[in-house]
Amino acid sequence: MYAVILAGGGGTRLWPLSRPDRPKPFLPLLGERSLLRATFDRVLPALAGPEDVAVVVDRRHVALVRAELPEIPARNVLAEPVGRNTAAAVALAAVALERAGDEVMAVLPADHLVVDENGFRALLARAAAVARAADRPLVTLGIAPTGPETGYGYVVAGDPRAEAGAHAVRRFVEKPPADAAAALLAGPDAVAWNAGIFLWRRDAILDALEASAPDILAAVRAGVAAGAAALDAAYATVRATSIDYAVMEPASVAGRVAMLRADVGWSDLGSWAALRDALVARAVEAGEPAGAVGSGPRRDVGSEGTLVLAGERLVVTLGLRDTIVVDTPEALLVCAADRSQEVRAIAEELARAREDDS
C-alpha cells in the first residue's frame, strides 16, 4: 500500500490565517504540527514507510512540503504547475508514481482532523482489503452524519458487500441545500458524509479515469511522459474538476464503488466553526476548560463556545458566546461562529479589492 496526500487548495475559508503563501495544510491549527505533518504521521509506520508516501502540491509550495516532510524522497513530491482540483491531482499520482497495478493507493487530503488515529489506521487497512477484492472497487470512507450539514457531499449506501461493514455505493450527492440534506437523512437509505478519502488499486483508478475522464488522464500522461514544460502545457488546458464528479459519480452508477463507515472523530476543518468544534471536543475529552479554546497568548473570563487563535499579542476575551477570534499580523477576524461559512466570500472579496488596488 502507498499513500498519496493531496496538499492543494487555497483555504480562503480559514482566512486570515490561511493565505496564498501558506495555505491550510501548512498551518499548525491543532497544536505543534502542521495538518500536513499530522496527515503523514497518521499513516506511519503501520501502513507505509516514508518512501511509500507521496504528496501532490502546487509548485509554489514544494519547499514547504520538503521542510515538513524531510523523510520522504524528493521524487515523491509531485509538483503541479497550477491547481486543477482533485481529478488532475489523482491522475498525476496514478500516472507518475511507478507502482504495480495491483498495489493499493490511499488518497488522503492534507487538511483534515482525525481524532482516533489508531482507529483510522485500522480502517485504512480494512478499506485496502476491500479494494483488493476481485471486483477491484473504488473504496470511499463514509463519515456517520451528525446532522443535515450543507458543507459536505453525501454518499448513499446500497447493498452490503461480502467484506464486514462494507456496502456498495448507490450514488454520490454533491453538497446539498439544507432541505435536501434533511431529506437524505430522513430517507430510507443509509447515508454518510463523503470524506474525500479514497482507496483503490492503481489499475482500478487508471481504468476508471480512462472510462469517465479520458481527457484528463491523457493530458496528464502526456505531461508526465515529456517532462516539466510538457506538464505546464498539459495543466494549462486540463479540465479542473473534482475526482468525485469526474470519477466517483459515474463509477457509482456503474456499480464500481464501495464504502466503509468511518467513526474515527473526523472533521474536514472546513470552517472556523468546525475547528472550534474539534478543539472544544478535545478539551472536553482531556477534562480541560472548554469555554475559550485556541492557541497563543490568551486570557479569558467567562466565554463559551469561543475559539481564540492569538498571534504575537495578548488577546483578552470577556463574556463572549460562540465567537471566533483570529489574530494575525495582517488582519484580525472576529465573527459569530454560526456565520463562519461566510468568511470565504469576504476573503475573496478582499483579495479582489487588493488586486484592483495594485
Next chain:
Amino acid sequence: MYAVILAGGGGTRLWPLSRPDRPKPFLPLLGERSLLRATFDRVLPALAGPEDVAVVVDRRHVALVRAELPEIPARNVLAEPVGRNTAAAVALAAVALERAGDEVMAVLPADHLVVDENGFRALLARAAAVARAADRPLVTLGIAPTGPETGYGYVVAGDPRAEAGAHAVRRFVEKPPADAAAALLAGPDAVAWNAGIFLWRRDAILDALEASAPDILAAVRAGVAAGAAALDAAYATVRATSIDYAVMEPASVAGRVAMLRADVGWSDLGSWAALRDALVARAVEAGEPAGAVGSGPRRDVGSEGTLVLAGERLVVTLGLRDTIVVDTPEALLVCAADRSQEVRAIAEELARAREDDS
C-alpha cells in the same frame, strides 16, 4: 469666568487603549480630537479665552497637555507630582490660579462626551449666574437619568431656587447598588446623575474646603507657597479623596449646594459600552450605519450594537451582537458589551502580573 480642566485619572476601564503613558483624556475616542482637546474647544470662545483655561494633570503628562493645548499659557498647566483624586486637584487650582474671589471657576473633567455643545455652553453660562448669587452656592450639573445606572453618583434635589431651573441639593448619593438606584428613581424626590461638573466662586470653594477638608487645603497651600519640592512633600501625604465626598456632601448638608438640570447628550465614557452607546447615537443621528461603529480600517458584515476600534491592521467583523473589539499594538480586547465594566479588574490584574514578572 475661568475653566479648570481635570485631566488626571488612569482610565483602566478603557484598557487596552488607555495606558499609563497615554490615559483617557489624551485619546481621540470620538474622532480626530483627543477628549482633552474637545473639552477645551467646548468652552471656547464664548465662555473663556485660552488664558482663562487651566489644566490640572499628572506631572508625567504635562508634555501631552502642552502638545494638545499649545494656546494656553504654561503657567496654566498645573502639574501634580502624583494623582490624589479630585479634592486635591480642585484645591490646587483654587489656590494656585490667582483670580479674584468673586470670579467663577468651572471645573470640567477632561474625559467626558457632550453631544450638544451649544446647549452645554448656554448651560454653563446659566450655572455661572447661579454661582454668582448672593448666597454663593456650589453649583453642580445634574444629568437626567435614563435608568438605574450603578456607575454614577446621584444628586437628590431639594427646594427650587429663585433662578430658573435651579434647585437646592438635599444630598449626594455615591454610586449605589442596583436596587438602591432603582429606589432613588422611583422615590418622591427629583434625582439626577452627578456629572462631576461644578461651578463656584473662587472664594466659595476656598471657604468650603476650609470648612470640610482643611487638611487638604492646608497641605496644598503649603506646597504651592514654597515651590516644587514642597508640593512633592505635600502630595506625598495629602489625603486622596474626591471633591464630592470631601466637599459637596458636607456642603449639601449645610444647604450650600445648588444644581441645574443638564440635558446636553452627556456621557462620562466610563466603559467601552458607554463609548459604544455614544457612537451609535451619533451614527443614528447622522443617518449613518450604526451596526458596527468605531474607527480605523474596518469591514463589517451584519453586526449590531458593536464597537470596533481598529489599529494598524484591518479588522473584519461578521455577525457580531453587542460586542466590543479594541485592537492595539500591545493587546487585543474582545468582550461582550454588557460585561465591559469588568475590563478594569482585568487590566489591573494584568498590570499586577507584569509587576510580579519584573
